[in-house]
Amino acid sequence: MTRPKIGLCLPGGGVTGAMYQIGALSALEDVMSPVEAKGFDIYVGASSGAAVAAALAGGLEVRRLYRALLDPADNYFPLERSHLIRMDLDEWRRIITTGVRALGHGARSLASRGPAPGPKDLWEQLDRFYDSLPAGLFTLDKFERFLEEFFFRRGVPNSFPAMPKPLRIVAHDLDTGARVLFGGEGFTDVLVARACCASIALPLFYSPVRIRDRHYIDGNAGRVPHADVAIAEGASMLVIVNPMVPVRPESTSAVPTGHGHRASVRDKGLMWVYNQAMRIGAHTRLEENLTRIPESTPVLLIEPEPTDAVLFMHNPASFAARRTILEYAYKTTRERLSHWMESNRATMEKAGWQPRA
Numbered sequence: 001m002t003r004p005k006i007g008l009c010l011p012g013g014g015v016t017g018a019m020y021q022i023g024a025l026s027a028l029e030d031v032m033s034p035v036e037a038k039g040f041d042i043y044v045g046a047s048s049g050a051a052v053a054a055a056l057a058g059g060l061e062v063r064r065l066y067r068a069l070l071d072p073a074d075n076y077f078p079l080e081r082s083h084l085i086r087m088d089l090d091e092w093r094r095i096i097t098t099g100v101r102a103l104g105h106g107a108r109s110l111a112s113r114g115p116a117p118g119p120k121d122l123w124e125q126l127d128r129f130y131d132s133l134p135a136g137l138f139t140l141d142k143f144e145r146f147l148e149e150f151f152f153r154r155g156v157p158n159s160f161p162a163m164p165k166p167l168r169i170v171a172h173d174l175d176t177g178a179r180v181l182f183g184g185e186g187f188t189d190v191l192v193a194r195a196c197c198a199s200i201a202l203p204l205f206y207s208p209v210r211i212r213d214r215h216y217i218d219g220n221a222g223r224v225p226h227a228d229v230a231i232a233e234g235a236s237m238l239v240i241v242n243p244m245v246p247v248r249p250e251s252t253s254a255v256p257t258g259h260g261h262r263a264s265v266r267d268k269g270l271m272w273v274y275n276q277a278m279r280i281g282a283h284t285r286l287e288e289n290l291t292r293i294p295e296s297t298p299v300l301l302i303e304p305e306p307t308d309a310v311l312f313m314h315n316p317a318s319f320a321a322r323r324t325i326l327e328y329a330y331k332t333t334r335e336r337l338s339h340w341m342e343s344n345r346a347t348m349e350k351a352g353w354q355p356r357a
Contacts, residue, residue, distance in 0.1 A: 003352050006237045007230025008040040008056070011282070012047020012200070012220045013243030014275075015084070015316040016325055019069060020243040021052050023329025024302045026066040028239070031337045032353045039165065042233045044226050046170040046219030049241075050199040051147060054192050057167035058156030066330070069322055076154075083146045088139035088207045095132050102128040136207030140197040147193035160188045160195075166233055170219035170226050171198040174208045179222055181229060204274075220244075224285045227293055237351055238299045244282040247313065248306035256313055268313060279309075298347040300340055302333055 010021055045053025056062060068076035105128065151158050160167060160183040169182040169192070180187060182195035190211055198209040198216035208215035219226070225240050253261040257268050265276045293299060304311075311328055314321035341348060341355055348354070 004236035004350060005041040005234045006239065006351060007042040007044060007227075007233065007235030008053070009225040009227055009230055009238060009240045010043075010045045010049030010053045011225035011240070011242055011244060011286070012049050012218070013312075014048055016312040016314075016321075017243030018048040018052050019316070019322055019325045020304065020312070020329045021049060021241045022062055022065050022069065023326040024241050024333040025056075025062045027330045027333035028302070028337065029063060031334055031341075031355060032348075040239065041165065042230050042235050043165055043167045044170065044229045044233075045167070045196075046199055046224070046226055047202070048200060050169045050196040050219065054147075054151075054167060054169065054196055055154075055156060057163050057165045058151065058154075058192075059164050060154055060156060066326060070326055077150065079146065083143045084138070084140075086139055086142045088134065088136055090139070091134040091136060091207055095134055098132040099129060102132055134207070136201070136203070136205060138206050140200060140206055140209060143200070144193050144197045147196055148191075151193060156192075158192050160190070160192060163192070167192070168226075168229050168233065169195040169199050170229065171195070171201070171209075171216040172219065172221045174215040174217050177222075179226075180216065220282060222285075223289055224282050225289065227289055227299070231293070231297060236297055237347065238293070238297060240286075240299060240301050242283075242286055242301065242303040243309075243312070244279050244286070245303050245306050245309050246279045246283055247276055247309045249310055250307040254310050256310075272313065298344060300344075302336070304329070304332065308332070 008025075012018075013020065039056070043053040043057040045051070052065075055065065065077055068074040148158060150156070157163050163183075167183050171180050171182065172178065173180055182190045182192075182198070187195075194209070194211060198211055199219035200206065201209045201216060202218045203221070208217050210216075224244070225242060227238055227240065230238055247255075247265055249255050249263060249265070252263040255262045255265060255268055262268075265272055290299065290301070308328065311321075311325050314324065316322065
């Protein structure tokens with residue numbers, strides 16, 4: 001019996017989402033013995049899932065990443081907040097230059113309209129400053145260097161053709177809206193670390209990443225989880241680890257904030273209201289994409305419960321929060337896999353997966 005090709009799809013979900021994926025995949029390896037030996041046949045990553053997919057496609061053990069993130073003293077994957085939060089100084093220089101020009105143009109325009117321009121004239125000139133806003137607050141240049149060094153130290157190729165397993169990293173062309181598959185036809189020469197940054201470049205937070213003469217943004221801006229990419233590459237079975245589910249507080253004091261526990265996501269402030277909106281949109285697109293997958297292609301979808309997703313609201317820079325998310329992902333995935341195994345026994349046997357004792 002020919003073993004089907006198994007595709008692993010890792011959509012994004014920020015730092016906490018990547019930790020959820022690592023914890024869930026560690027549980028999958030511990031429950032299914034052949035997963036450890038054979039891994040997956042095709043890896044598709046988008047946004048924060050791109051870096052996880054690249055590491056696994058490059059041959060790293062997910063359980064080693066899991067242990068490293070659990071232990072703050074372990075320097076196997078020494079990611080720090082400063083790697084992801086670095087001001088884009090080039091953008092701020094552009095703001096100053098274009099802002100001064102807009103100010104001068106606006107002042108001349110107001111002066112030409114007489115001694116007493118009205119409020120309408122003033123607002124018209126202020127509109128000029130919209131185009132001087134930054135394309136993004138932060139740059140991913142330091143994160144790219146971190147990935148390059150990490151790949152080099154751990155023996156992960158920074159080249160798509162050199163990857164032990166097929167890897168596709170998804171991003172979107174800012175100026176055309178087209179989806180781009182780094183590692184696919186026409187994009188095999190792009191460095192893996194650079195492609196990961198292009199896929200992570202979330203609008204508002206990160207400036208678009210330039211590759212050749214194009215600019216790219218977050219791979220989750222369109223379709224989620226890009227299952228069609230894995231199927232087009234020959235996958236006949238899919239494993240999707242999706243951390244982006246809408247948060248649903250289950251009590252009046254479930255939402256952690258800097259001023260105590262509260263009842264609503266609203267109390268978490270602007271950024272989490274935006275995050276919740278993204279989660280709602282991402283999960284809706286995921287459900288729509290699942291309906292388009294052929295019935296002949298089995299899908300194992302691993303995701304948190306909405307009430308448990310409150311854990312993702314803790315500060316990802318906190319090692320205590322990291323441990324909580326990793327352990328939650330591991331524990332719940334192990335529990336839920338038993339139900340999936342019972343209802344998909346024939347598929348498991350065909351794929352060569354056997355549950356451990």
